[in-house]
Amino acid sequence: MASTVTSAGTLSNVAVHPATKAGRRYRSSRKTAARAAGLPAAPGLNLRNFGGRTIEHLTFTHRYLGGARRWSAGDVAHIDWALPAAMSDRCLNNVIAQYYDGFPTSTFGGSKLVDGPLPERVSRSTVERIVASTDTNGFDTAATVFCFFLPRDIVLAAEGDDDETVIRLNTALREHDEAGDSKHGLGGYHGSIHRRRGSRKETIYYAVGVYDEGTNGIVAFPEPWKNICAVFYHELVEARTDPDIEDAIRAGGSPGADRFLGWYSPRGGEIGDIPLEEAFDLTDVMKEVTLTGSRRKVPVQLMWSNAVSGPEGPTSRRRRPA
Secondary structure (H helix, E strand, O other), X not given: OOOOOHHHOOOOOEEEOOOOHHHHHHHXXXXXXXXXXXXXXXXXXXXXXXXXXXXXXXXXXXXXEOOOOOOOHHHHHHHHHHHHHHHHOHHHHHHHHHHOOOOOEXXXXXXXXXXXXXXXXXXXXXXXXXXXXXXXXXXXXXXEEEEEEOOOOOEXXXXXXXXXXXXHHOHXXXXXXXXXXXXXXXXXXXXXXXXXXXOEEEEEEEEEEOOXXXXXXOOOOOOHHHHHHHHHHHHHHHHHHOOOHHHXXXXXXXXXXXXXXXXXXXXXXXXXXXXXXXXXXXXXXXXEEEOOOOOOEEEEEOEEEOOOOEEEOOOOOOOOOO
């Protein structure tokens, strides 16, 4: 398939607050629809299936970096309950079902506290080294996303040099790098790496995000764990519908780069990007929703639905394949 996405703007796999430096940086080249009160239908932003992989039956697992010393048992318990509950909720999955021939499912593969030091600023190259060293035994890596949670006060950069001395001394590099970090609106991102296991190549899918509170990350709720859950819900749904976007980004403007894309909007980005961009306020799309058949609520970000040409919350009506 000939490349059509890159002409409409830079491919992006990050979750950012739109009203920030990071938001302006990653969204500036996108063409967005006119907005009116109440987030009106915007069919021009609808997702297209570019023919790349999707993950219909997802497994995901949690890795809390920094270990027990950096994470409270309460935060871990909340996230380990709420995120799997959201990902497996029938009415939330009714929205996502339109992007599959069958019905999407998810399985929680448990969580681990991962000890070890972390730099105060974690760049993409650091994330990829962590991912490359991850023990994937017992998981089908083709259908698993490894979620890496950064502890409180760690800054995440979408790219940039790990050498803090170079960044500090080079003003131009520092300003460019900071525009895409969690102190300026970045909440997290998802991606993939390729590595060899003996004679076999394997792809490892991952999502990474910060401890969203104060001026770090995306903050829509007063409780940090709720922000973390909503951001990782965003990343996991994007990983389900467009897992190989990292390969498309690596391919750049080369012919056929778009073949790696799954469901993607040429004018809006991934399934979770468009609602963030179109919302007047974060609380328009980052909400606590009631679980199917329960009175309990979970914090999520509403996803883009082609069926309504806008963000859609849980629905009892299963959306048919788009």
